[in-house]
Amino acid sequence: MGRYRIVARLGAGGMGRVYLAHSPGGRPVAVKVVRSELAESEDFRRRFAREITAARRVNGAFTAGVVDADPDGSPAWLATTYVPGVSLGDAVAGHGPWASEPVLALGAALAEALEAIHAAGVVHRDLKPSNILLAVDGPRVIDFGISVAAEVSALTQTGMTIGTPGFMSPEQVIGQPVGPASDIFSLSAVLAYAATGAGPFGTGTAHVLNYRTVHEHPDLSLLPPELHQVVAACLAKQPHQRPTVTTLLHQLIQAGGRDGQADTITPQLNGLDWMPGQVALLVQKRSSAPPPATASPPPSRSAAPPPGLTAPGTLPSPPDAVGGTAVTAGNIGRVCCRFG
Template sequence: MLPLRPSDPPAIGRYRLAGRLGTGGMGTVYLGRTPGGRPAAIKVINTQIQDQPEALSRFQREVETLRTVRNPFTASLIDFEVTAPPFWMATEYVPGPTLAAAIKTHQALAPDLCRGLFAALAEALDDIHAHRVLHRDIKPANIILSVTGPQLIDFGIARAEEQPGLTQMGMTMGTPGYVAPEVLLEQEIGPAADVFALGATMAFAATGRAPYGKGSPHTINNRCIEGRIDVDGLPEDLASLVRDCVAREPGDRPTPQEIVDRCRTEAALVENSSYQSIIAKQPAARPPAPQGPGARETVAFQPAEPAPGFAVSEPTRVQRAPGGGQRRLVTSLAIVIALGSVVGLLVGLAFRPDSSTGARPGDSASGNPATPSPEASGPATDTSPGIDPRPTTLTGPNGTCVSVPETRADGDRPSTQPCDSSALQQWGLTAEGLVKIENKCLDVGVGARDNGTPVQLWECNGTDAQIFVRNGEELQNRASGRCLTTESGEPDDGSLFFLWDCSGGNPNQRFAAPDA
């Protein structure tokens, strides 16, 4: 948790604020307490989007969903204000790690623990679906392992079965690797899509590996469509249940109650010694006193984890090309960020904040540059003025390296990968602020560059869309004023990069060049 900033309010409604749990696409989540001392997670919608009807509707719908679904598997809604700004809601504070964090720390879960967790989450789904609510973004980061059992969080894109969506035509909300084929191809949303996501989530929990492997969102989504789930090494009963949950046809998937029956659990999940070991390392839920600038205190959630009761990231938006069947999926990472999101200094790199070449004639509104500049079109080892002749790896959060696909094509998405010193991770760095590999540069396109704008590769042209300048400890894109960011401070291999407001201190935006 981070201390409050000078711009933060001391209180929201009747809740005195103690610190920041995180900042995401919709707003900021604070740890607060009632006058009587009860802790609560308080989500306040960003002032920048208070006048956006779709954002406000999504927030109001999340509040209504939490009012509708009251069970042991979700954080209870305590209070809210959705009629006048500032818009906010408060839920009970639920300490515990997310499933994603638990796997990162403890590796794959034992089969008996997986069966118990599978059954408990299926029971949660059964209860939610009984209220005619679809979660629509079940994944390891949206599951908290609490002392009373798992809890589902982030109902930001949940909706009633009969309720129309708020997304644009051709856009599907969800996270690659956890989105069902019928959602990707036809935007057909139903309870079976949540079962698919649960199956993929449990594949991750049982193997410790991404359920559909690593790669770009396009690649991962195609594997989902093709049914290439990774269950290698699992006991046959567990592997069979996972495969059935992610069956291509929705009607072939088991119901949540059938999942519970097939798990055949006898002991309570919270009595499992492995589960107890995971949650025993989490400190008690207690709101600390406000702290001075730069001070931190470890509480139930680290800065890179979703805040309890809320996920502070918006899901990936997957764009579908026209046509039926297994059409080409063109994916773009939308508003996603975990708590705090901070950019560290790109060690040893000289980026001039005041350098500018300006946009070149012929740049299109689509973000496709017309002509590469001579000084930016050479390989990473070019020795022309302004180019660092020493190729270097760029290490990002969690010890990963910034890597590009083998194709190195315009529009390809760089991602975090294990550092291997390969040519796919050797970057040239120019004094003008270009970050390049061969003749391709990091690029954010032309036009609107809001939070969540994807960072891609494009032929170097020296425009502002490709200039990243140093701003204190942040690597800032000059065209947008926003910073290079990963989804969390501990990204998985294959996590993509995007732009987000520079926040000044958390690991999501920290990069270094150890070889420079």
């Protein structure tokens, strides 16, 4: 695909397939190949090209970056940094909720990632546990900005909504324009999930979760005191009532007993000590395992709605339905970037 030699298939989803590939110099990357049906749409290609241009400007310590792309190719494709790691969804589902200190450290890293993403003019739109990779050198936010291109594929699917129920902001649920404040809402829902093992709006069908998000108060009864106030402020129904990402970063640092300087967070995330012990062992094992060496056959297509598009009355996908290294596309697999 372009100059990259594909060596293994990592997953598939609503937007296409994700492959492990090597650059001419041997660097591993994750290559996302867009489904031909989507790539035939000129509107989709325009959106895809625009979002890739924006995403390539993102340069943060806690993001997995875009390294190459060909939105005009046949098929269209995107290459991102390959990050061996474990998704936050897998970590919590497999080993339980986290204590407040690692949650605060995680939150500060994710807030810093959002700072870099928003500074590039990108809104993530689908921040959730399966879009956060835990690696040996800190967490990574994946799929920033790319999911907006999926909107064109949803236009012909009545009742479809871009995003993940339980983690979407109220304005996103009801179809209003979304901005950086929407990502703040999603980030706080992720932190509630990490600390309690469940999203702040519980479980249920997409309709139930979306209704609670728009009309009901979140259930934060299990959050420890040092997290409660910060998370609650970010879950305000009105976007203008939520803190900015810079304010949130400061609040998370203060709540964690830091000295108020954002740059004191990064050194503490170098290594594995900041994570729960069992999760750290899993991340270390995953990062030291060799990547897949042989390509596997392409997946069969399914009539089910693609991940990230939720049909009314259906059960939403769990926060992280698939495990592995990497980057994903919707719930495409686990790689460094997702297609929606």
